[in-house]
Amino acid sequence: MPRTTKTSYVQEALLSEINRPETQHGDCLPSERELGERFHVSRVVIRGALARLEEEGLIYRMQGKGAFVSKNKVNQNASRLTSFTQDMLQRNMKPGSKILAKEFVPCTPFLSSKLQITRDEPVFMLKRLRMADDSPMAIEVCFLREWIGKRIEEHLVDGASLYQLMAEKCGIKMKYAMQTIEVGTLEKIEWELLGQNCPRCTAIITRQTFDVDNNVVEFVESRYRSDRYLFGMLLDMEKPESGA
Ligand code: 16G
Numbered sequence: 216m217p218r219t220t221k222t223s224y225v226q227e228a229l230l231s232e233i234n235r236p237e238t239q240h241g242d243c244l245p246s247e248r249e250l251g252e253r254f255h256v257s258r259v260v261i262r263g264a265l266a267r268l269e270e271e272g273l274i275y276r277m278q279g280k281g282a283f284v285s286k287n288k289v290n291q292n293a294s295r296l297t298s299f300t301q302d303m304l305q306r307n308m309k310p311g312s313k314i315l316a317k318e319f320v321p322c323t324p325f326l327s328s329k330l331q332i333t334r335d336e337p338v339f340m341l342k343r344l345r346m347a348d349d350s351p352m353a354i355e356v357c358f359l360r361e362w363i364g365k366r367i368e369e370h371l372v373d374g375a376s377l378y379q380l381m382a383e384k385c386g387i388k389m390k391y392a393m394q395t396i397e398v399g400t401l402e403k404i405e406w407e408l409l410g411q412n413c414p415r416c417t418a419i420i421t422r423q424t425f426d427v428d429n430n431v432v433e434f435v436e437s438r439y440r441s442d443r444y445l446f447g448m449l450l451d452m453e454k455p456e457s458g459a
Contacts, residue, residue: 221256225264228254233273233284239350240286240443241412244274275442283412285442289347293448296392296424298378299355303347311346313373315354315408319364326358329423329434339364341371344408345437351409352444355437363387363432377433387432392424396446405438413440 229250232238245253250261265282268274276282289306303310319337327334339359345352357377359367367380381387399419406415418439426432 219263221254221260222263222267225250225254225256225260226267229264229268230273233268238284238286239348240284241350241410242284243280243412244282244284246281277412277414280412288443288445289352290445290447293394293396293446296389298376299345299353300376300378306347308347309349310376311349311374313344313346314341314371315344316340316342317368317371319361326434329431330358330360331431332360337361339368341377347443351440353437353439354405354408355435357433357435359433360431381432388427389432390425390427390429392422394423395421398441399438401438409438409440413442416441418444418446 229244244250244265247258247261247265251258254261265274265276269276269282273285274282275285289302289308291302297305299312300310318340320340322330322332322334322336322338324334326332326338327336330338332338339361341355341357341359341364343355343357345355363381363385366384367377370380370384371377378389381389397419399417401409401413401415401417405417406413418441420435420437420439422433422435422437423431424433424435
């Protein structure tokens with residue numbers, strides 16, 4: 216069999232494995248040696264098949280670590296105010312979260328300006344790992360006013376929706392949010408939490424959310440996996456200038 220035919224054969228076989236529903240983004244492919252033994256072909260053939268899959272964006276490689284499955288990125292539309300849970304459900308993905316920390320912390324000058332509160336008011340801090348279809352997507356650190364923290368703290372369990380609790384337990388009606396996106400680098404501990412199979416560069420998003428009375432109801436700083444997200448924005452010629 217010519218080498219190109221063998222390459223196509225291996226490529227097709229790997230593709231059907233990648234397309235299986237149980238295959239997750241970030242799953243590690245066997246090593247080139249193992250693949251060679253499984254398909255009874257040379258390493259050159261395996262490398263050719265992997266290169267083609269990489270060109271098509273179906274796998275990504277990390278030096279010294281191997282090749283990983285790449286599933287479609289989540290396109291987060293930056294013009295609608297939704298929660299992570301709503302966002303994932305709309306995409307037919309299973310939302311999930313694991314609480315990493317929740318506690319009342321002293322207010323800092325930074326938090327007092329973001330939450331628009333005085334420095335003598337403690338702040339409720341909630342740190343969560345967010346998951347979609349059981350695979351890690353982001354680390355979110357959320358700061359809330361003390362009264363909100365007190366009402367929701369006992370209901371906050373893994374998987375609970377913060378926005379739902381804020382609506383049901385505190386009667387909060389959210390209206391809009393100010394969001395920023397910048398590029399940063401994951402700390403080692405964050406990278407480990409996100410599964411270690413993602414790039415170290417991350418999208419850092421901050422969100423300051425306001426209710427219908429223009430009160431700030433949360434300030435959140437999140438680190439999103441850069442291999443799982445892209446951010447879509449609607450640009451409108453008719454919109455007045457914001458000046459910011
Ligand atoms: C989103 C929000 C975050 C909010 C969370 C609530 C961004 C950048 N952030 O992740 O501010 O706290 O949803 O999600 O979109 P939940 O209701 O599922 O807990």
